[in-house]
Amino acid sequence: MQFFIDRDTLLKPLQMVSGAIERRHTLPILSNVLLDVSMDQLSLTGTDLEIELVAAVPLTQVQSTGRVTIPAKKLLDICRSLPEGSPLHIAVQGDNCIVSTGKSKFTLATLSASDYPNLESWQGEVEFELSRAQLRKLLDDTAFSMANQDVRYYLNGLLFEVDNGTLRTVATDGHRLALSSMELPVVAGQQKQVIIPRKGVLELMRLLASDDQLIRLAIGQNHIRLLDSQFSFSSKLIDGRFPDYRRVLPRNSSKQVTAHRSVLKDACVRASILSNEKYRGVRFTLSNGELQIVANNPEHEQAEEVIEVEYQGDTLEIGFNVGYVLDVLNTLATDLVIMHLSDANSSSLVEGVGNQGALYVVMPMRL
Numbered sequence: 266m267q268f269f270i271d272r273d274t275l276l277k278p279l280q281m282v283s284g285a286i287e288r289r290h291t292l293p294i295l296s297n298v299l300l301d302v303s304m305d306q307l308s309l310t311g312t313d314l315e316i317e318l319v320a321a322v323p324l325t326q327v328q329s330t331g332r333v334t335i336p337a338k339k340l341l342d343i344c345r346s347l348p349e350g351s352p353l354h355i356a357v358q359g360d361n362c363i364v365s366t367g368k369s370k371f372t373l374a375t376l377s378a379s380d381y382p383n384l385e386s387w388q389g390e391v392e393f394e395l396s397r398a399q400l401r402k403l404l405d406d407t408a409f410s411m412a413n414q415d416v417r418y419y420l421n422g423l424l425f426e427v428d429n430g431t432l433r434t435v436a437t438d439g440h441r442l443a444l445s446s447m448e449l450p451v452v453a454g455q456q457k458q459v460i461i462p463r464k465g466v467l468e469l470m471r472l473l474a475s476d477d478q479l480i481r482l483a484i485g486q487n488h489i490r491l492l493d494s495q496f497s498f499s500s501k502l503i504d505g506r507f508p509d510y511r512r513v514l515p516r517n518s519s520k521q522v523t524a525h526r527s528v529l530k531d532a533c534v535r536a537s538i539l540s541n542e543k544y545r546g547v548r549f550t551l552s553n554g555e556l557q558i559v560a561n562n563p564e565h566e567q568a569e570e571v572i573e574v575e576y577q578g579d580t581l582e583i584g585f586n587v588g589y590v591l592d593v594l595n596t597l598a599t600d601l602v603i604m605h606l607s608d609a610n611s612s613s614l615v616e617g618v619g620n621q622g623a624l625y626v627v628m629p630m631r632l
Contacts, residue, residue, distance in 0.1 A: 266300070266302050266329055266330060266331030266332070266333055266355075266356065266357040267327075267328040267329045267354075267355070267356040267357070268302050268307065268324055268326060268327045268328060268329075268354075268355055268356075269324075269325075269326035269328075269352060269353065269354055269355075270307065270322070270324060270326075270352075270353050270355065271350065271351075271352060271353070272344055272347050272348075272349065272350065272351040272352070272353055272366070273349060273350060274322055275307075275322070275344055275353060276341075276344045276345070277320075278309050278320035278321070278322050278495075278496070279298065279309060279320075279337075279340065279341050279344060280341065281309075281318060281320045281472060281495070281496050282298060282309045282310060282311035282318040282319065282320050282337075282496075283298070283311060283337050283338070283341055284311070284318065284468050284471055284472070285311040285312055285313055285316050285317060285318040285468065286298065286311040286312070286313065286337045286338075287313040288338060290313070292382075293376065294334060294376045294380055294381055294382075295312065295313055295314065295382070296336060296337060296338070297334035297335055297336055297337055297376055297381070298310065298311050298334065298335065298336075298337040298340065299311075299332065299333075299334050299378055299381045300332065300333055300334070300335065300355075301332045301378070302324065302327060302329075302330045302331055302332070303327075303330055304327055304330060305323060305324055305325075305327070306321050306322070306323055306324055307321065307322050307323075307324050308320070308321045309321070309322075310381070310383070311337060312381075312382060312383065312384070313464075314382060314501075315462060315464065315465070315500065315501050316462075316464060316465045316468060316498070316499065316500040316501070317383065317384050317498070317499040317500075318468070318472075318496060318497070318498055318499075319496060319497045320495065320496040320497075328356075331357060332378035333357050333362060333375050333377075333378050334375060334376045334377070334378055334380075334381050335362045335373045335374070335375050335376075336373060336374070339373060340364070340373065343364060343371050347366060347369070351366045351367065352366055353365070353366050354366065357375065360374065360375055361373065361374060361375060362374075362375050384488065384499050384501070387485045387486070387487065387488050388485060389483030389484060389485050389490065390457060390484060390485055390486065391427055391452065391455050391457045391483070391484045392481065392482065392483045392484070393427075393449065393451040393452050393455075393481070393482060394451060394479050394480065394481050394482075395432070395449060395451075395479070395480065395482065396476070396477045396478065396479055396480070397473050397474050397475060397476050397477070397478050397479075397480055397493070398475045398476055398477060399432075399447060399449075400469075400473060400480065400482075400491075401470070401473045401474075401475045402445070402447070402475075403432065403433075403434040403445050403446075403447065404423070404434065404466060404469060404470050404473070405470070405596070406434070406443060406445035406596060406622075406623045407423060407434045407435060407436045407443040407444065407445050407623075408423060408436060408443075408466050408467070408470060409436075409443065409592050409596060410436035410437055410438060410441050410442060410443035410592070410625075411423055411436040411437075411438065411463050411466065412437070412438035412439065412463075413438075413463065415438065415439070417439070418503065418505060419460055419503055419505030419506060419507055419508075420437060420438055420439065420508075421462065421463050421503070422436075422460040422461050422462045422463050422465075422466065422503045423435070423436050423460065423461045423463075423466045424436070424458065424459075424460055424507045424510070425458070425459050425460070425461055425484070425489070426457070426458045427452045427455050427456060427457045427458075427484070428456055429452075429453060429454060429455070429456060430448060430449060430450055430452060430453040430454075431446050431447070431448060431449065431452075432446065432447055432448075432449040432452060433445070433446040434446075435507070435510045437508065437510065437513070440586065440589065440627075440628050441586075441589045441592070441593075441625065441626060441627045441628060442510060442513050442514075442625070442626040443593075443596075443623075443624075443625050443626075444510060444514075444623070444624045444625070444626075445622050445623045445624075446622045447622050457484050458507065459484055459489060459502045460502055460503035460505060460507055461489060461500060461502065461503070462500065462501070462502070462503050465489075465498075465500035468498065468500075469491065469498060472493075472496060472498065473493075478493075478494060480492060480493045480494075487501060487502055487504070488500065488501055488502060489502060513612070513626055514614065514624065514626060515605060515607065515611060515612050515613070515614045515626065517607070518605035518606055518607050518611075518613075518614060519578075519606075519607050520551070520576070520578050520579075520581060520605070520606040520607065521576070521603060521604070521605055521606075522551060522556065522574050522575065522576045522603065522604040522606065523574060523575035523576070523601055523602070523603050523618070524556065524572065524574040524575070524601070524602055524604070525572075525600065525601060526594055526597055526599060526600060526601060526602045526617070527600075528572050528573075529556075529572060529574075529594060529602065530591065530594040530595070532558050532570040532572050533547065533558060533570075533587050533590055533591050533594065534591065535568060535570055536558045536559070536560040536568045536569075536570050536587065537560060537568075537587040537588070537591070538560075538568060539560050539561070539562055539566045539567060539568040540560035540561070540562060540568070540587055541560075541561070541562045541563065542562070544586070544630070545586045545587050545588045546560070546584050546585070546586060546587070546630050546632045547559065547560045547584065547585060547587040547590075548560075548582060548583070548584050548632055549581075549582070549583050549584070549585060550580065550581070550582050551574075551576055551578075551580065551581045551582075551583075551606075552576075552580045553576065553577055553578070554573060554574065554575070554576060554577070555571060555572075555573060555574065555576075556571070556572050556573075556574045556576070557569065557570070557571050558570040558571075558572075560587065581606060581608070581609065582609055583606065583608075583609045583613070583629050584609075584629055584630035584631060584632035585613070585627055585629060585630055586627075586630055589627050589628075590615075590627060593615050593625045593627065596623075596625075597615075597617040597620060597623070598617070598620070599617030599618050599619050599620045600618070601617070601618035601619075602615060602616070602617055602618065603615070603616055603617075603618060609629060610629060611629065612626050612627065612628050612629065613626070613627050613629070614626055615627060
């Protein structure tokens with residue numbers, strides 16, 4: 266295998282696939298990137314056995330084709346350290362891969378491409394197209410609510426649901442829930458529920474631009490695949506049953522509060538400074554036209570904020586983890602937010618005025 270490539274041309278796809286590669290792995294070959302050279306194309310593959318990323322770039326100077334795996338991080342560091350526009354000559358000699366440019370030469374150890382694992386072939390049960398921006402919005406709206414290393418393994422990921430013309434993402438860690446949906450006529454009549462693992466979701470968010478370029482999604486029994494013009498992404502799915510999120514959504518909230526998102530957010534940020542560092546609890550006290558936010562900590566310090574809100578009704582006191590409230594307010598981009606409340610022991614439903622499709626549930630805290 267021997268070919269020429271510009272440093273800048275190689276760097277971008279190499280950065281893409283490196284996100285799937287584990288640096289500390291029991292299988293040494295999983296620290297490597299697979300280079301596959303045909304007559305007019307270089308394909309780069311990275312995997313950790315759970316997710317797989319493949320990116321391809323055209324080649325104009327190929328002296329010989331072939332496949333080899335070399336240490337991904339070392340190749341990436343070499344490319345980053347070289348001047349922009351450096352012409353690279355990459356050649357396999359015996360058990361080594363030689364990367365050279367100008368008076369610089371790097372000899373890297375290789376492992377056989379035949380030993381490189383790849384996700385088994387599979388058929389998509391549901392396939393459709395949508396724009397990068399549409400998928401990006403669904404992920405941005407909900408991913409922050411995923412659990413992280415929870416023993417309930419099915420919460421360490423994102424529910425992806427196709428439901429008769431609606432595409433929906435849902436995430437929960439048991440204390441809060443985020444839901445986002447959009448109408449997608451191309452999936453009319455189809456139904457499918459899968460759980461994408463946390464790492465796969467975060468990789469997609471890293472890779473996806475927010476533009477109108479169409480991408481193709483294929484969902485199978487145990488895998489999901491995304492085909493983009495710049496890369497292909499595949500991930501195994503979490504084998505588990507996601508909680509019925511419909512049962513968590515508050516139905517008959519008797520109280521409704523409308524507030525300016527930025528004003529409420531700033532007040533929560535200031536109050537959080539003196540909240541208990543471990544539990545992050547704050548007390549919301551609602552009265553006519555007013556919301557009081559109070560935080561205390563074990564050092565007997567206290568923060569108190571009062572803001573104007575649209576609310577008419579009985580006085581209500583309810584506690585929240587201020588971090589969960591701020592996550593929602595940071596995700597919403599609307600000027601106004603509505604909080605639907607019932608009593609001190611019931612969950613609150615939060616939505617942005619004019620933000621169609623996104624709903625957030627925050628459990629109350631006992632203070």
